[in-house]
Amino acid sequence: MFPQVCFFKSIVFFFFFCRILFGKPRRRNTRGLHRSGSNAPHSRYQMFSFINFMNMDLTNRTVVFDLEGALLRSSSPFPYFMIVAFEAGSFVRALLLLLSYPLVAFLSDESGLKVMAFVSFFGVKARGIRVGNAVLPKFLLEDVGLEGFEMLRRSGKKVVVSSLPQVMIEGFARQYLEVDAVMGREMRVLCGRFLGVMEKNQLLKRSGSAVIAAINGGGEMLIGLREDAIGVGSFKKTLVHHHIFSHCKEIYVVGRADKRSFRQLPRQEAPKPVIFHDGRLAFRPAPLATVSLFVWAPFGILLSILRMAIGLTLPYGLSIPILGFSGLQHTVWKLTPGAAVDTPKGKSVKGRLYVCNHRTLLDPLYLSFSLKKELTTVTYSLSRVSEILAPIRTVRLSRDRVKDGMMMESLLRRGDLVVCPEGTTCREPYLLRFSPLFTEMSNEIVPVAVDTSEAWFHGTTAGGLKCFDPLFFFLNPNPSYELRLLEKVSGLSMADHCSDERSRFDVANDVQSRIGRALGFECTGLTRKDKYMILVGNEGIVGNKK
Numbered sequence: 001m002f003p004q005v006c007f008f009k010s011i012v013f014f015f016f017f018c019r020i021l022f023g024k025p026r027r028r029n030t031r032g033l034h035r036s037g038s039n040a041p042h043s044r045y046q047m048f049s050f051i052n053f054m055n056m057d058l059t060n061r062t063v064v065f066d067l068e069g070a071l072l073r074s075s076s077p078f079p080y081f082m083i084v085a086f087e088a089g090s091f092v093r094a095l096l097l098l099l100s101y102p103l104v105a106f107l108s109d110e111s112g113l114k115v116m117a118f119v120s121f122f123g124v125k126a127r128g129i130r131v132g133n134a135v136l137p138k139f140l141l142e143d144v145g146l147e148g149f150e151m152l153r154r155s156g157k158k159v160v161v162s163s164l165p166q167v168m169i170e171g172f173a174r175q176y177l178e179v180d181a182v183m184g185r186e187m188r189v190l191c192g193r194f195l196g197v198m199e200k201n202q203l204l205k206r207s208g209s210a211v212i213a214a215i216n217g218g219g220e221m222l223i224g225l226r227e228d229a230i231g232v233g234s235f236k237k238t239l240v241h242h243h244i245f246s247h248c249k250e251i252y253v254v255g256r257a258d259k260r261s262f263r264q265l266p267r268q269e270a271p272k273p274v275i276f277h278d279g280r281l282a283f284r285p286a287p288l289a290t291v292s293l294f295v296w297a298p299f300g301i302l303l304s305i306l307r308m309a310i311g312l313t314l315p316y317g318l319s320i321p322i323l324g325f326s327g328l329q330h331t332v333w334k335l336t337p338g339a340a341v342d343t344p345k346g347k348s349v350k351g352r353l354y355v356c357n358h359r360t361l362l363d364p365l366y367l368s369f370s371l372k373k374e375l376t377t378v379t380y381s382l383s384r385v386s387e388i389l390a391p392i393r394t395v396r397l398s399r400d401r402v403k404d405g406m407m408m409e410s411l412l413r414r415g416d417l418v419v420c421p422e423g424t425t426c427r428e429p430y431l432l433r434f435s436p437l438f439t440e441m442s443n444e445i446v447p448v449a450v451d452t453s454e455a456w457f458h459g460t461t462a463g464g465l466k467c468f469d470p471l472f473f474f475l476n477p478n479p480s481y482e483l484r485l486l487e488k489v490s491g492l493s494m495a496d497h498c499s500d501e502r503s504r505f506d507v508a509n510d511v512q513s514r515i516g517r518a519l520g521f522e523c524t525g526l527t528r529k530d531k532y533m534i535l536v537g538n539e540g541i542v543g544n545k546k
Helices: 002-022 050-054 067-071 078-089 091-099 101-106 109-121 136-143 146-154 166-176 235-240 256-260 287-313 316-325 363-371 384-389 401-414 436-440 466-474 504-519 528-535
Strands: 044-047 062-066 157-165 181-185 187-190 193-198 210-216 219-224 230-233 250-253 329-334 353-356 376-379 393-396 417-419 444-453 480-485
Touching (some): 078 109, 091 101, 091 287, 109 157, 109 193, 136 166, 166 181, 287 316, 329 363, 401 417, 436 504, 444 504
Parallel strands (some): 353 417, 353 444, 376 417
Antiparallel strands (some): 187 193
């Protein structure tokens, strides 16, 4: 019994030592909010009131919002640091952050924030990190409260302050909240890598009626805090930013009960929808959910490899029921097909052309499994590993319209062909612009509406290794695929193009709208180039991704 007692004593001593080293007494001192003297204007500290505040005219007012205290519904920053640790780091770094959570919960808020920042950022390359622009906006926007956002939208000049690092919040606040200035905390960098140490933002130390609010395009933008500026935040978080909030004429405080009543911001109410986002995690990594993930991971990896081996080696008659028993959900809806388009006499009979929207790299494979026949697919970019392991034939396109058209014509003479004219995957309920090349390849086009569901991991990536896409998709406990074969559409053959009043763009848009209506997705004019410019910063033409 003695060794166990010594062990628990050591644990208690360790946490006590960490408390002394990192912890700071939490003093509920409001001196920063009730400043008096000639250096700063007097602030009237009053409790936040939805009724009074929502009825105020904020058109010409400057409003300073605390991101975590006034806009986000949750109060814990742990999920956002876990996303950074997992997406910008690795499984190991994410596990270390999870193991440090008991220490984070034991320390004060500020010390816990420093620990999470250190574990998440230490050693990560500072140049090219895009988790703040490509991954976090989706999770942050889903956490925004409708009540807080209504106040933000009605404000004249909008300033957002946060205790989180600037690299994590700036892209989200500027692009999706459309604020005028963002004030986060800077991370120290040495030799191009983060040291994991957060600096106190210099903005918080400035006094006077103007503060440096943001650095945009290499120039400093000054945001003047007018005498009638309003501050909105929680009591605890407002104390952290008191040097800024002390310049506000009025400060409204969001209580815990108020935050619990916050409703999630509906997708249609957001200034800008999140159409493109990257990263592997498909869920919000709260502590308990992250524990479940790491418990499942060893079994999930083995199951994922087993699923891929079954799909690659066994015939359709055996692989489909076995994969279904392993947890894969596969649904096929065959709607009433339209009448087959007659092939003019004297013309060679071609194979059938299937046109799908693009959700994952497995779209053509699932269609082949559904129809239980061999298909050929064309793609703009596919890793060498995926190309070698693919159980169906894959052909690369050259991005030359004439050459690609001749190749697709040749493939159709040999059998059925599958194309994804979006050119890239899209996770959200939106359809990208359909490239019209397929409309001239066949007189008989079969639109196929494809949708997927993943609980823990996304089976696509823009900035990562694409060869792991199938592994991550099958790593989900119950991934699902749904295919809907729609009515046939008459296309434009090369010979009949002049006699048809429709243009190739009309046919492509018609196919896109049919698939969009079947899935309930919104059709857009966005392209593959738009996606990669937003997520990766290039046009998506990467030939060395393995």
